[in-house]
Amino acid sequence: MLQEWVILLVSFCYLGILFAIAYYGDKRADAGRSIISNPYIYTLSIAVYCTAWTFYGSVGRAATTGAGFLPIYLGPTLMAALWWFVLRKIIRIAKTHRITSIADFISSRYAKDPLIGGIVTIIAVVGILPYISLQLKAVSVSFNVLHTFQAPAPLVPAADSIWSDTALYVTLAMSVFAILFGTRHIDASERHEGMVAAVAFESVVKLVAFLVVGIFVSYYLFSGPAELIHDAVISPELSKLMNIEALSGGYVNWFTLTFLSMMAILFLPRQFHILVVENVNEEHVKKASWLFPLYLLAINLFVLPISLAGLLLFPDGSVDPDIFVLAVPLYNNQELVALFVYLGGLSAATGMVIVATIALSTMVCNDLVMPVLLRLRSLQRSDLSSVLLTIRRGSILVILLLGYGFFRLIGESYALVTLGLVSFAAAAQFAPVILIGIYWKGASRRGAITGLLAGFAMWSYTLLVPSFVKSGWIATSILESGPFGIELLGPYHLFGLAMFDPLTHSVFWSMLANIGCLVCVSLFDRQNAMERLQAAHFVDVFRHEDIxxxxxxxxxxxxxxxxxxxxxxxxxxxxxxxxxxxxxxxxxxxxxxxxxxxxxxxxxxxxxxxxxxxxxxxxxxxxxxxxxxSIEGLMKILDETSQVIEYSHRLEGKSRELEEATAELRAANKRLTELDRLKDEFVSTVTHELRTPLTSVRAFSEILRDNPSLALEERHKFLDIIVKESERLTRLINQVLDLAKIESGSAEWSQDCVDLNEVIEEASRSLSQLFHESSIMLEKELPARTVLVMADRDRLVQVAINLLSNAVKFCEPGTGQVTVRLSTPRGKVRVEVADNGPGIHPDEQKRIFEKFHQLKGIRDEKPRGSGLGLTICHRIINYHGGSIWVESRPGAGAKFIFELAPAERSSTDGQAS
Amino acid sequence: MPEIKRRQNERLVVILIVGVIALNYPILSLFSKVRLIFGAPVLYFYLFTVWTVFIGCVALVLEKTTSSPFVSSPPKT
Structure with a gap:
């Protein structure tokens, strides 16, 4: 058996550790290096949801209702799926408006009305009292069990006198602890990093403690959970716990519990405080949305095995199921395990009490006491920061003492979980005003007030009053025959609705009244400008960020x-x-x-x-x-700003389009100018080219006309020149026409299967005279077989002639040598025409295929050729899908190369188009 | 950006709806039997399985998009 002083020593040491963690957390926060700024600490701090209720009550509830303990954890799991957009919106609103509590949030939404803040605070305080008393009860009971439990003696009931009541001392110790934690100084942002760190640590301790006892019971006392469950199934009494029917109220109650816990996880004041006010970064919500449900899953794994073990070990009902977690190890004389479990339970309870009282004291101070104090003239000009602290400390003490009072009054007659559910139902009253408020601008101040009051009234009448009845304060007749004998008004079957269990009954009526009043009153209400302004700020928080x-x-x-x-x-x-x-x-x-x-x-x-x-x-x-x-003015500004933003968005779009169009136009214009310049150039070059031969034709014709006495020989010579120049003129004109045709796309092309060998032969044949005259050697390297391409034969001949005559032009008469080579490398057909002339300068190589680009001879500066031959070659080869280029080094000759695709086998059969 | 975000929200809502349906009457009643599966009562086995799968789905939807479409900027005060 554990001595009392040992337990006390361990408890205070543990609280000391917590305080050290909190102190360290605050120090780090002051230094700007937060230890809580990560999603994992955030998740663990949310686990303040698991209180002594989870720790002791779940096992108790599992022992009486089977799976009935689970909806309390399934609800938050389901709700967590919506956190990413619901909770994040709430956090964003709270940060924008520097909101520090749920009361502040609701009153801000509804025109910053102090009345609403006050109502919410009162509901919260009254609603949370059962929950706090639950924690006090759990800690004092666990303390008593730990030092008085003697196997297999039954539990000693709690002492009767107040002064020998452990719960009172627990209450006082908790108050001191919460005051030290939460109200060391007034912080403008109302954030307590140290406290969050301590709560996160407590979450780890309670999870580990529960898993330890679970593993101990399942594997040490029994040989595995499967064995334990198997033993239980054999007992007809215990096998009932395996299905839903063990839960009184059945599926409806199941649904109610799920719904309540979904609301509670967001709207219990302490959850709101941890989730919203203490949130460091919105992004943390993402990880917490699935890590927190995982935490819940882990802490619930061993609930069933422990409760079954308890039922198997104490079949006579001599031990309260709520203390199975402690009783089972103690029964087996495992005091160390029991002590660890006790610490886990203490963690769960202190965590809840600290966060809840800090959240509530902030609300009491800001929304109940301050509005009254600020009306007092005498306080208008004095330093209030110390007054604020005193108010908060006082309210922590008062809240805890009220909780203790509630515990003394009715705590004994209720199981842990039932007490907690009363609080859940109270917290659910905040859900409509918040959820509807952040998505519907129409929710009005008067709607919120009536909704909250109606919901609270229903809750009080259907859940709180019956609990007073059970404690003996009110005659029990009211439950059976209703107040003043009016049966229709009975708190458990209001208006004759008797099909639900008490909890579902209460949740149904209070939610109906709450939502009904909120929506209906809002619909028939006229909002003033301030209400509309705040509504717009809340609903459109992601849109009006910068306003x-x-x-x-x-x-x-x-x-x-x-x-x-x-x-x-x-x-x-x-x-x-x-x-x-x-x-x-x-x-x-x-x-x-x-x-x-x-x-x-x-x-x-x-x-x-x-x-x-x-x-x-x-x-x-x-x-x-x-x-x-004037708020009307501000509303107008807000509306106008939204409009202006929209206009400017549209304007931006338009101007972007305009810019694009302008850029296109500019490009088009540039191309046109370029074309125009080219055309001018072309015309001037053509006229220039035409004039040269024309001039000489005219000059010689005039000589012939003016000098009839010219010698015959002379005359012949001049006529020869005239004929040659005319031929050149004709050729030039033909070429210009050709090029114009090709470029305009009106040239007619035939598509035949052409043998390139023949093409080259024909071209060299027609030029043989030229080669002969300039005594230049022509060497042909042609393959023995036919090389077929699909092309216009005449045009290809023209290309070959152009290239060959070009080569001749640039070769030194006498020593000149031109080589034409036909080859078929890698699925291509390649024709090379090489000469041993002066070669082409690299700068010229790029421009050589341009129109009228004439190479300047290296020795004489006189251009040769029309300047169109290569351009035409280029166009023709391009048209056939081939490519043409030049390779040359100055002084080492030039090599013109063109490549074409060979004709496919199937088309070699010669179908001409 | 709003497209991705809306799609993510839609998925979360659907997961929630499926979860609520799976964890309530009448689906739940199908598993409310005194029978063991892998050494665990059918009801508990079912509840914990749905629970795990639900958490997995939420994690998948939220963690798949690498970062929030609009990274939070702390509001100016």
């Missing part, structure tokens, strides 16, 4: 604003905040006396972090002189 939320157009001095903020969050933090603002917005805080609207808005949000948005508004308006911008 400032400031409302102020009046004037305030910087000094006044700073004083005001300093009164709530302390002068040191204020200085820091203002200088940060100054560097970020390039605003000279020190030298400028008047604050602009932006700075006023900034101060308001800072204040909102400390005292809630509603109070912050009141405080700022006491400092700012002059008029606020």
């Amino acid at each position: 400032d939320t400031g409302l102020w157009s009046g004037t305030a001095t910087v000094a006044e604003l700073k004083d005001l903020v300093a009164r709530f969050i302390g002068s040191e933090q204020t200085d820091k905040a203002f200088s940060e603002y100054a560097t970020e917005h390039d605003f000279d805080v020190k030298n400028k006396a008047q604050a602009d609207a932006n700075l006023v808005g900034f101060a308001e949000r800072r204040l909102a972090g400390a005292i809630g948005s509603a109070s912050a508004r009141v405080m700022i308006s006491s400092v700012v002189k002059g008029e606020e911008i």
